[in-house]
Amino acid sequence: MSNLPPIQVIGGGLAGTEAAWQIAQAGVPVILYEMRPRRLSPAHHSEYLAELVCSNSFGAQSSDRAAGLLHEELRRLGSIIIGKADTHQVPAGGALAVDRALFSQDLTETLAHHPLIDLRREEICRIPTDGIVVLTTGPLTSPALAEDLRRFTGLEYMSFFDAxxxxxxxxxxxxxxxxxxxxxxxxxxxxxxxxxxxxxxxxxxxxxxxxxxxxxxxxxxxxxxxxxxxxxxxxxxxxxxxxxxxxxxxxxxxxxxxxxxxxxxxxxxxxxxxxxxxxxxxxxxxxxxxxxxxxxxxxxxxxxxxxxxxxxxxxxxxxxxxMHRNTFINAPELLSPTLQFKTRPTLLAAGQLVGTEGYTAAAAGGWLAGTNAARLALGRSPITLPPATMMGALFDFISSASPKHFQPMPPNFGILPELPQRIRSKQERYGAYRDRALMELLHWLSRVQAA
The missing domain is CATH 2.40.30.260 (Elongation Factor Tu (Ef-tu); domain 3)
Structure with missing residues (x-):
């Protein structure tokens, strides 16, 4: 067992589940807090981690689609969310859809049996002031914690209605x-x-x-x-x-x-x-x-x-x-591309809380926040992904967009850097985006692993 102090992850949704797994896989102990079933949310129906609420679909499966490219990047990075989605996939044409009950139950059991993960069923009403903390409480953050986050940031939440x-x-x-x-x-x-x-x-x-x-x-x-x-x-x-x-x-x-x-x-x-x-x-x-x-x-x-x-x-x-209210923070004012708070680098956030939209984007944020939290605990520098990858582009966007007009952003090819040469065919253009992203990710991974 590690002698390092545990990292605290608050929220057991898709982002929190991914973050806790990446921290533990890096050899760092983690405490994962989930308030359900002690305190229920307006939208959830079970006590399982990573419960899917709006749909059972993670979006287009083909890697020449924005969501599909994000799936493939996460597969290559060892995402537990996408791994379990592949395991519990159900027919959905060109989409990656899952049997949501089996998916969430499997994730819950897998994390609960990890020797470095301490799953605690309790509500956290204030942001812990000590140690490394990852906030992944999602769009339905409990009122007490939402108020404490508002006090910490000095900014009001932004919101939209989801259904x-x-x-x-x-x-x-x-x-x-x-x-x-x-x-x-x-x-x-x-x-x-x-x-x-x-x-x-x-x-x-x-x-x-x-x-x-x-x-x-x-x-x-x-x-x-x-x-x-x-x-x-x-x-x-x-x-x-x-x-x-x-x-x-x-x-x-x-x-x-x-x-x-x-x-x-x-x-x-x-x-x-x-x-x-x-x-x-x-x-x-x-x-x-x-x-x-x-x-x-x-x-x-x-x-x-x-x-x-x-x-x-x-x-x-x-x-x-x-239908329920989704809330998110003004990420461009508050976060760096590493998903660290600018005023407190040992506090990170991920998921819909930071203004990414969709299940796969939440998992991607959890991967990055969890990876960087573990790196901080191990005395290493936090990382960002190449901007030509979908993950890198997404987190660069939410940390650099106009704070005045910031809105939730799903993965899409419009946030990627332009290709060196214009390609008229949409299918060929998206394929070129995919090929460049996966090649960049391969080179990046080799550099990170060698460091």
Whole structure:
């Protein structure tokens, strides 16, 4: 066992789980604090570490997509989050999706049995003043700790509203209407598709626009912004009659294989006006997530309106959609690219708390914060990743963006340095970004390991 004092990680979400694992794997003891189940959050449902709340998908799996590139970088860096996601993967077309219950349970058991990890189920109300500390409390930081963080930084939290989609029992779906298909018949037909004709769509849209919303909880009463990448479906509907048809209900390339060859001219009239897609939630295919249907409607209204969708007339909902407030700090003012606080380098932060968006980005932040916390404990200098990698670009962005207009940032190719030569083809350009990032990561790893 190490004689080093333990590093304290506060928060057992994706970032905290990754951070604690990287610290322990470096040979440094760590205390991981998680307040659940002693104190519940408005969005979580279990006491497991790294519980996935909004979706079971980590995003696009292909490494020539931004999320997929981040997956691959983390695989090469020994991420436990991505490792377990690969282990518990379920079919989801081109996405990396997991059986969320098995995923979180496996992570919890793995960390609990690590000899250098002390998992403590208690709420931390103040930032510890001694030693190395990693804050990974996420968007639902407890009020007491959030207030202490506000006092420490001298800045108010920023916030937006996030929401989760309903989950439907597979046996309650009408498979005489719903059909399996992939867009443009590409790859595995991993999604269920519920087609709507024009009259059905307009009726659904009208009912959705007028459906009654749930009241916000006390802690969500103040004005906040929606995150544009996760709009409630009813908010999207209110923005225009066709907004959903250009978003999650986009029918382009979706065709019922029972109708014959979608390329045949005589079948063009059979193409749906809009399509609701459902993504497999568990390995057995018993649970299906309504893609893009994050919502804040009252539960009774959700059942009434969503059962207007053909194929979901008798849908049994095992989880209703919910909406909650996400909070984050003004990272450009407070953090360096190493995820250390500028005014206290022994205090680090990661996850949605620092303004990264998405599960994989949270794991990436946990990897960097945990790695740097361990390096500090071992008397080594903290590291940053090459800016041409997705991880390096993401943490460079959140630490250098304009503080006045800072908003949560998901992984995307727009934050990477430009390529030496312009490539017109988007597919080839993204492939070039990927090749450069992985080569840079390989060279960087060899230098770090040799140091």
């Amino acid at each position: 989760a989609s309903p989950i439907v029992m597979g046996e309650s779906i009408n498979f005489e209407v719903a059909f399996r298909a992939s867009r443009y018949d590409r790859g595995e037909a991993a999604y269920l598709n519920c087609p709507l004709d024009k009259d059905q769509y307009l009726h659904f849209w009208q009912q959705l626009c007028t459906a009654e919303q749930a009241e916000l909880k006390d802690f969500e009463q103040e004005t906040a912004r929606f995150f544009e990448g996760c709009l409630p479906i009813e908010e999207m509907a209110r923005r225009g009659k066709d907004t959903m048809r250009y978003g999650p209900l986009k029918p382009v390339g979706i065709f019922d294989p029972r109708s014959g060859d979608f390329r045949a001219p005589e079948n063009r009239s059979k193409r749906p006006y809009a399509v609701v897609q459902l993504r497999q939630e568990d390995r057995a295919g018993q649970l299906w997530n309504m893609v893009g249907f994050q919502t804040n409607l009252r539960w009774g209204e959700q059942k009434r309106v969503f059962r207007l969708i053909p194929g979901l007339e008798s849908a049994e909902f095992v989880r209703m959609g919910v």
